[in-house]
Amino acid sequence: MSLRHAVLGLIVEVPGCSGYDLLKIFDLSLGHVWAATQSQVYGELAKLTADGLIEVTSEGPRGRKEYAATPAGRDELRRWLTETEPKPVSRDEGILRVFFLGTVAAERATDYLRAQAAAADRGHEELVALENSLDWHRGGMAGYGHIALEYGKRFMAMRREWAEWAVEQLQERSEQPPA
Amino acid sequence: MSLRHAVLGLIVEVPGCSGYDLLKIFDLSLGHVWAATQSQVYGELAKLTADGLIEVTSEGPRGRKEYAATPAGRDELRRWLTETEPKPVSRDEGILRVFFLGTVAAERATDYLRAQAAAADRGHEELVALENSLDWHRGGMAGYGHIALEYGKRFMAMRREWAEWAVEQLQERSEQPPA
DNA sequence: TTGAGCATGTAACACGTTACATGATTTC
DNA sequence: GAAATCATGTAACGTGTTACATGCTCAA
Structure with a gap:
């Protein structure tokens, strides 16, 4: 609830x-x-x-x-x-799709991952813009809002880095195909 | 859908x-x-x-x-x-609560953030255990499953680090109260 | 006076959760 | 033959989304 x-x-x-x-x-x-x-x-x-x-x-x-x-x-x-304990996040469509990337050509898979990296980057930029548009004063909701915003920025950065790493992984695999 | x-x-x-x-x-x-x-x-x-x-x-x-x-x-x-484009994640109860931590005593807020760090740590351990319990062979779903699992580990690590950072922030603020 | 923005509400439908209900096979 | 596990399905309820429906107020 x-x-x-x-x-x-x-x-x-x-x-x-x-x-x-x-x-x-x-x-x-x-x-x-x-x-x-x-x-x-x-x-x-x-x-x-x-x-x-x-x-x-x-x-x-x-x-x-x-x-x-x-x-x-x-x-x-x-x-x-x-x-009460918060319910952990258990739905992420972007990651769900990764499970099924094996059903499409390797190029489509890297396209997808690169698009995810770009989306995370845009998300990060939006949060920075939001941060600049609000004139936070410390304390109250503003103080904790700032902590939540920092989470969002770290989340977007992590996703971008992960997607870029995943593209590299796939490229390495295609260079040296399985034994 | x-x-x-x-x-x-x-x-x-x-x-x-x-x-x-x-x-x-x-x-x-x-x-x-x-x-x-x-x-x-x-x-x-x-x-x-x-x-x-x-x-x-x-x-x-x-x-x-x-x-x-x-x-x-x-x-x-x-x-x-x-x-089609994946719908970005837009519900995270753990972060939602951060917006309202200003309504409880500062000690309760740090308790909450420390519990979130611990929960992320447990989540990370569970994923490592899962990784070890599956004998992945490369290619097919296993290969992409591995990429999804790496995401999960990075997600949990990011959350733990963020929660620890947030606790430090609150402690700094309480040491030098607002001007 | 007209359009943008303020302001609330409802109805129909889709999706998700919990609990109930049943029964077949295998293993000990 | 009892218990564990395999295996499917439904009903009731709660939550979430989309679309519709209406009307007021203020500023230009």
């Missing part, structure tokens, strides 16, 4: 935000680690409200609803962070 | 396998990059058969059904590998 906690967490950190505000945060930064659609966000806000973890604190123009966490909501966020 | 292609790909690479055999492969290795449950696998086999991408080649004892890919199935796998 991570979407629930992503939404709850944002409302704890950004009190007075609306579904629309949340959506912008998902698009800009949080969505890199936990994607969410508009439907999901509004649906989860309704459920969290029904469960008493958040509440509408004011209603603005255009039907805007601003939310804040209740004490029960803050407890639930703390419980999630300190008493 | 990656599950579909994971199942199809396995049937191309391991002709004559059954749903039960596939399930063992998911548990042992493929599941690290694309998790699937028993229900999903049997359901997908039925759909792939209905769509003419695979077919039952023989029926064994205990109702065992062995599958092989049809030409249409092999085409579809190739099309997926060469003409």
Whole structure:
């Protein structure tokens, strides 16, 4: 149920935000680690409200609803962070495909891996651009956001290096075919 | 629709396998990059058969059904590998939580990051054990499986290093509090 | 006054998880 | 003959995606 906690967490950190505000945060930064659609966000806000973890604190123009966490909501966020274990990542389509590269010509396989290296490089650049576009001040979400961003950069760099290494491996193999 | 292609790909690479055999492969290795449950696998086999991408080649004892890919199935796998782009990973609960570490005491945050480092270390060890337990011969899925396994090891090592770096960052900050 | 952006919500469908349900074969 | 393992399938429920649907407000 991570979407629930992503939404709850944002409302704890950004009190007075609306579904629309949340959506912008998902698009800009949080969505890199936990994607969410508009439907999901509004649906989860309704459920969290029904469960008493958040509440509408004011209603603005255009039907805007601003939310804040209740004490029960803050407890639930703390419980999630300190008493439960995160589920390890178990789906990566880019790596899944590697298992099946043996079914296509070796050139197609290296094409694929080079494309993956380029995609990782673009991902890295996007994160650097994001880093420069936000004027972080230390402490609060900004401080931890910076740590998450560093993770993203290391992730992209690792993927690029791995894909380049894999291309080299395949080239070595084709130069000296199996005994 | 990656599950579909994971199942199809396995049937191309391991002709004559059954749903039960596939399930063992998911548990042992493929599941690290694309998790699937028993229900999903049997359901997908039925759909792939209905769509003419695979077919039952023989029926064994205990109702065992062995599958092989049809030409249409092999085409579809190739099309997926060469003409579509993999969807980037966009859900990582372990990193999502980092965004909200500002809501708990700094000690809880370092506890969390240290636990993440330890989990990555265990993950790395598991992959090394897996590598040693399989007697790979070069070429075919084994060759590419080795490349995927190398990715897993680099991923786990990167995560451990990042989490350790993050703990150090937080300690530096607490030693010299913000100006 | 018109268009961009703010703002929310619902419905249909696809995908994933858990639990249930059943039975055949092999091994001890 | 009991237990382990092989082997398949379904039902209920939860989560996620896409598309539709609507309307307000502000600035140019």
